[in-house]
Amino acid sequence: MPQLKISLSGPLLIAGGQAGTLGVDLATARRFDGEGWVPYIPGTALRGAVRLQLEALLAGVDRPDAGPYVLDGAAAAGTKAESYNGPVARLFGFSGRRGRRTGAREGCLRFSDALPVDGERARAALTVRPGLEIDDYMAAAADQKLFFREVADVSAEPLVFLADLDVLAELEEGDEKYLRAAVETAETIGGGKAKGGGLLRIEWLPDRKPSAVEVSGDPASARRAKLIFTLEEPAHFGDGGPQGNHHGTRTYAPGATVCGAIAWSLLRNGVKAEDAGFQGLFGERSARFGDALPVADPRDEPEVRPATRRQRRGGQHEIDDLLIRDLARRRVNARLERMGLYLRLDDGVVRYDPAPARPAHGIARRTRTRVSIDRYTGAAADGKLFSIEQIEPWLAKEHSQSGPARPATLACWVEGLDAAGAELLAAAARRPILLGAGRNHGLGRAGMQVQLAPDAEPAGSAEKVLTLANTVDEEVSRLVRRASLSSSKTEEQPLPLVLVALSDFVPSEPGADHPLAEPELATLAPAPSGPVWRYLSSGATGGYDQMSREGRLKDLLPAVGAGSVFVYEIERDALAGWLGQALPALRLGVGGQTRSGCGRFALYELPAAKPKESTMQAEKTATIKTWLVGEAERILEGVKGSKDFGGKDQGGATSQLRNLLQIAQGESEVAVLRNFVRYQAGRRATKAFWLLIYQQVIEVLEEIAKKPELQEEAARRKAIQQFFGYMVRHYVFLYEMAPRSPRP
Numbered sequence: 106m107p108q109l110k111i112s113l114s115g116p117l118l119i120a121g122g123q124a125g126t127l128g129v130d131l132a133t134a135r136r137f138d139g140e141g142w143v144p145y146i147p148g149t150a151l152r153g154a155v156r157l158q159l160e161a162l163l164a165g166v167d168r169p170d171a172g173p174y175v176l177d178g179a180a181a182a183g184t185k186a187e188s189y190n191g192p193v194a195r196l197f198g199f200s201g202r203r204g205r206r207t208g209a210r211e212g213c214l215r216f217s218d219a220l221p222v223d224g225e226r227a228r229a230a231l232t233v234r235p236g237l238e239i240d241d242y243m244a245a246a247a248d249q250k251l252f253f254r255e256v257a258d259v260s261a262e263p264l265v266f267l268a269d270l271d272v273l274a275e276l277e278e279g280d281e282k283y284l285r286a287a288v289e290t291a292e293t294i295g296g297g298k299a300k301g302g303g304l305l306r307i308e309w310l311p312d313r314k315p316s317a318v319e320v321s322g323d324p325a326s327a328r329r330a331k332l333i334f335t336l337e338e339p340a341h342f343g344d345g346g347p348q349g350n351h352h353g354t355r356t357y358a359p360g361a362t363v364c365g366a367i368a369w370s371l372l373r374n375g376v377k378a379e380d381a382g383f384q385g386l387f388g389e390r391s392a393r394f395g396d397a398l399p400v401a402d403p404r405d406e407p408e409v410r411p412a413t414r415r416q417r418r419g420g421q422h423e424i425d426d427l428l429i430r431d432l433a434r435r436r437v438n439a440r441l442e443r444m445g446l447y448l449r450l451d452d453g454v455v456r457y458d459p460a461p462a463r464p465a466h467g468i469a470r471r472t473r474t475r476v477s478i479d480r481y482t483g484a485a486a487d488g489k490l491f492s493i494e495q496i497e498p499w500l501a502k503e504h505s506q507s508g509p510a511r512p513a514t515l516a517c518w519v520e521g522l523d524a525a526g527a528e529l530l531a532a533a534a535r536r537p538i539l540l541g542a543g544r545n546h547g548l549g550r551a552g553m554q555v556q557l558a559p560d561a562e563p564a565g566s567a568e569k570v571l572t573l574a575n576t577v578d579e580e581v582s583r584l585v586r587r588a589s590l591s592s593s594k595t596e597e598q599p600l601p602l603v604l605v606a607l608s609d610f611v612p613s614e615p616g617a618d619h620p621l622a623e624p625e626l627a628t629l630a631p632a633p634s635g636p637v638w639r640y641l642s643s644g645a646t647g648g649y650d651q652m653s654r655e656g657r658l659k660d661l662l663p664a665v666g667a668g669s670v671f672v673y674e675i676e677r678d679a680l681a682g683w684l685g686q687a688l689p690a691l692r693l694g695v696g697g698q699t700r701s702g703c704g705r706f707a708l709y710e711l712p713a714a715k716p717k718e719s720t721m722q723a724e725k726t727a728t729i730k731t732w733l734v735g736e737a738e739r740i741l742e743g744v745k746g747s748k749d750f751g752g753k754d755q756g757g758a759t760s761q762l763r764n765l766l767q768i769a770q771g772e773s774e775v776a777v778l779r780n781f782v783r784y785q786a787g788r789r790a791t792k793a794f795w796l797l798i799y800q801q802v803i804e805v806l807e808e809i810a811k812k813p814e815l816q817e818e819a820a821r822r823k824a825i826q827q828f829f830g831y832m833v834r835h836y837v838f839l840y841e842m843a844p845r846s847p848r849p
Contacts, residue, residue, distance in 0.1 A: 106537075108310040109288065111146065111219050111266040115304030116234065116256040118296040119150055120474070129233055131296075132255040134473065136339070138220055139499050139510040143227045144257035146219035146266055146294060148547025149475075154294045155216070155307075156197045159287035163193065170194065192283045195276075211545070213276070214284070217338060218547040219268035227264055230257045256302070263306075269313075271537060273373050285309050318534050322557025324527035329520050329561065332363065333403045333554040336498035336513040339471075340541045340549045350491040356468045358397035358515055358540050359646070360608065360702015366549075367394075370536045371529065385526030392522050393694050395702045396608050396667070397515035397540075399466040403554070407516045408464060411605045411709060412640040412668045415457035424460055426712050428640075428670065429573075432601055433580035435638070440590060448588060462642055462668030467500035468513055495548065515551075517702075520693045522557075531555050561692065566684045569708050570675075574600045576711060599674035602633055603709035604691070606671075609644040609664040610704050611697040619671055620706050621687075623695040629686050633673040642666035646698055662698070670709065729814065729824060737831035740801045745839050749793040757840040758794040759833065761785065766829040773822035775810040779803050 119134040135142045163170045170191035189199065189210070198212035221227035238250035257264065276284075288307050295303040322330070342355040342362060358366075368387050376383055386392050398407035413428040431450060438448055472494045499510045519530065533553065540549045578598075585591075604620060617623050619636050626632070644666030675683060694704035744750055751757045768781060782802055786795035805828060815821045 106272070107270050107312050109151070109216075109219070109268045109270055110308040110310055111151075111268065112263040112306045112308075113257070113259060113266065113304070114263045114306070115293075116258045116297065116302045117144060117146070117264075117294075118254055118256045118302055119144075119147060119294075120296060129255045130252040133231070133257055133295075135231075136218065136220065137469070137471075137497050137499050138224050139512075140224050141228055143221050143224045144231060145221065146268070148216040148218050148268070148545075150294055151219055151268055151547075152197070152214070152216045152545075154291050155284075155287050156193065158291040159193055159196070159283060162283070162287060162290065163191075192280055196280060196284060213272060213274035215271040215273055215539075215545050216547060217269040217271070217550065219266035222265045222267060227257065230259060230264060231255060232258045234258070254297075256297075319554040320531045320534050320557070321555070322527075324531055324557060325524050326559050327524070327527035327557035328522050329518060329558050330522060330527065330530055331556040331558065332397065332517050332519060333400075333556070334358070334363075334397055334515040334538065334540065334551040335403075335554075336496065336515070336540075336551050338498055338548055338550045339495040340498070340551070341493060341495045341543050342541045347491070351472075352491065352493045354470065354494040354496060354541075356399060356465045356470070356496065357463050358517075360394040360396050360517065361646075361700070362541055363397050363517055363702070364394040364700070366538050366540050367530070367533050370538055371533055374536050376529070380525075380529070382525040382529030385523045386529060391700065392526055393520045393699055393702065393705075395517040395519065395705060396463075397517035398463055399468050400514050400516045401466045403514050403516070405516070407518070409605065409607045409667050410460050410462050410464065411670045412459070412462070412642045412666075413670055414460040414668075414712075416460040418456040418458055424712070425457060428603065428709065429576055429580050429711075432577050432638075432672070433584055436577075436581050436598070437584045437588060437590070440585075441588065446588075448584065459642075462666065467511075469497040469499065469501040470494055471497055493543075495543075520705075527557055531557065560689075563685055563688050566688060566708055567681050569710060570600055570602060570680060570684075573603065573709065573711060574598075577601060597677070600677055600680060602673040602675045602680075604671045604673070604706045605709050606665060606667050606669040607705040607707055608667050608694070608702050609646045609698075610669065610695075610706075611646060611662055611664045613695075613697045617696065620691065620695050620704070621671075621673065623704075625690045625695050626687055629683060631676065631679045631683065633675040633683070636671045636673055638672040640670040640672075642668050646701060646703055664698075664703065671706075729812070730827065733824060733828045734831050736805045737828055738835050740798050740805070741832065741835050741839055743801075744797040747797055749797060751840060757836065758791075759837055759840070761791055761794065762829065762833045762836055766826065766833060769822065769825045769829055773818050773825060775806045775825075778806055778825065782806075 117133060118131065120131060133144050134147055136145045137143075138145075160170060168191075170193035193199075194210060194212075196212050196214050198210045200209050232255070234254050234256055236252045236254060238247045238252075239245070240247040288309055291307055292305065293303045294305055297303065340354075340358075341352070342358050344353045344355050347353075364387065368383075371383065372378065378384075378387075384391070396407070398409070400407060410424075411426070411428065413426050413431070415425045415427060417425060427450065434448055434450055441448060472492050474490070474492050496513060498513055500513055522530070534555045538551050538553045540551050543549060606620075610620060612618055613623055619639070620626065621633060622635075642665075644664040645661055646664050647661035688708075691706040693699070694702070695706070696704040698704070765778075765781070765785075769778065772778060782795070782799050785791045786799040788795075806825065809815055809821060809824050809828070812824075815824050
């Protein structure tokens with residue numbers, strides 16, 4: 106895997122950047138390098154520059170080779186793609202006939218994006234250049250032809266970029282010589298070449314050392330494996346087709362994408378499809394690859410949230426789960442129905458939105474504009490301007506504030522391995538893995554770790570179901586007391602069995618509308634009855650069927666989305682036996698499209714309890730509260746005998762204290778509150794009461810600001826609110842208990 110060192114001596118303009126607020130007509134492309142946004146040379150631009158140079162070199166010695174559309178035109182009528190086998194065709198490939206999906210040939214080269222060696226200097230090189238078009242007849246500025254372009258400018262020292270060149274197949278004799286000649290004689294890249302832009306020199310550096318392979322576990326006993334992908338380049342995972350000229354992306358890699366990426370990596374590196382290991386991974390009765398989901402840390406498990414999880418609106422991603430309350434409410438309503446009553450689920454004034462089934466964990470998405478150039482006219486091809494959304498290989502900035510930027514990481518589980526398949530999967534970690542679309546356009550390269558493991562133990566699954574049932578019973582008891590119903594013990598209820606979809610679920614036949622109706626589970630005895638309740642989210646699966654001999658496209662199938670929840674009921678005596686038979690099949694996948702990672706289910710797990718305050722923190726909180734109550738009561742007790750203590754309004758000065766409490770709801774700065782208290786003490790309408798206490802109130806506020814445990818804004822605001830709340834309560838008590846003189 107050689108590296109290319111690119112020394113840029115002219116202003117760089119690669120179309121595809123976002124102008125932002127600069128007001129420029131055209132901005133150069135930029136990428137996040139872990140520190141910030143830097144100008145870079147996309148792999149597509151580098152590939153095109155080297156290919157054009159190779160074609161020019163061959164044409165200069167009267168050896169013209171394949172162009173981009175060799176199968177078009179009368180001369181190529183009836184010609185097969187295999188007939189073109191020159192250096193350009195072998196190294197770079199060519200497109201099929203215009204308007205057709207067949208006949209293309211894929212090259213064996215892959216250029217990565219070229220990133221600057223000195224990111225800080227590259228960022229500083231971004232500047233805006235004005236341009237002016239001259240009218241040929243008038244020899245003056247043409248009308249409306251003033252424009253501005255953002256470029257990466259250079260000074261006396263060139264900007265240096267590095268790119269990787271992957272050779273994905275064995276080269277024929279002489280191909281490397283042709284390729285090196287084209288690389289080392291390429292001179293320009295990007296826009297504005299005729300005006301001095303994009304001047305460069307490329308050096309061919311020695312192969313870099315391969316990265317260390319991270320494989321753990323014993324292949325002989327492995328029955329499953331955790332794959333951890335660390336993105337080294339941006340990635341694009343199509344979400345079902347373009348919308349207009351925009352191609353959106355998922356934030357995860359579907360199981361079919363993971364399966365195809367590993368299969369093509371092995372085939373390109375000499376593994377035969379007939380090998381036992383390859384058949385164990387990708388054959389008819391092969392392993393099943395799950396969806397690769399974003400994880401915050403490589404040690405974390407991929408997470409799919411149940412559809413019962415909700416996100417509090419405006420609550421800083423506070424998550425709530427309604428399953429327990431909903432199941433308990435339905436049981437209570439079965440008793441209330443005889444009385445003509447109904448207990449509804451009510452969150453009060455709080456509002457919730459559905460939580461995303463697959464959390465992004467800091468994944469950053471960015472849209473790039475691309476244009477396909479017509480090689481004959483040198484201009485944008487007709488209808489070939491489009492935008493593509495991609496996942497950046499680094500996490501968003503707010504997820505890396507505590508240290509250097511962290512790379513984006515995806516993780517998935519492979520189920521149903523055999524020994525030969527496990528050995529081949531471990532060997533695949535030594536080869537480059539290219540995930541998603543745009544693999545030859547500088548997208549999708551990732552490093553892969555493999556953690557082999559024996560079959561998952563079902564131990565503890567029955568305890569999960571029983572814990573869930575006990576939690577529902579406790580909630581039922583609470584609701585029974587709230588509804589003032591008799592709490593006499595009723596007959597024993599069946600256990601709630603709750604399944605959560607870990608991936609999209611496609612029924613194998615129209616009648617199988619839930620997972621336990623699939624043939625793999627329908628014959629298990631004693632089977633639970635049909636679902637008593639469902640919480641569904643929508644989904645879809647599909648894409649290119651590369652294993653179809655006819656080369657047809659796979660339909661985009663509607664599916665039950667990941668995170669969907671199915672609630673069943675099962676008898677207590679049948680629980681352990683049924684789980685032992687069903688869980689292995691549910692983990693492997695049921696229904697259709699299981700080879701694409703669909704149909705995986707797991708038992709519902711109660712959300713993790715919020716961490717409780719430590720004993721020391723609880724003691725500090727209690728001490729602060731005691732001090733605040735004592736200060737509030739001390740201030741008011743000292744002035745309760747004054748003639749101005751009752752104020753002039755009905756209810757005394759209660760409304761004035763409540764106004765101060767209201768202001769403290771959104772303000773925690775002592776200086777601001779001190780200013781307001783002094784303002785109240787100076788107003789003619791309120792000064793009589795506030796002159797009694799304002800100095801002591803300000804002293805307490807300043808003491809609150811000094812306490813070490815109240816330095817955080819949230820803690821300080823809460824303490825101030827409590828202090829004013831205690832004052833309101835004690836004032837109302839003193840005012841109402843004071844003797845009143847009779848009215849005249």
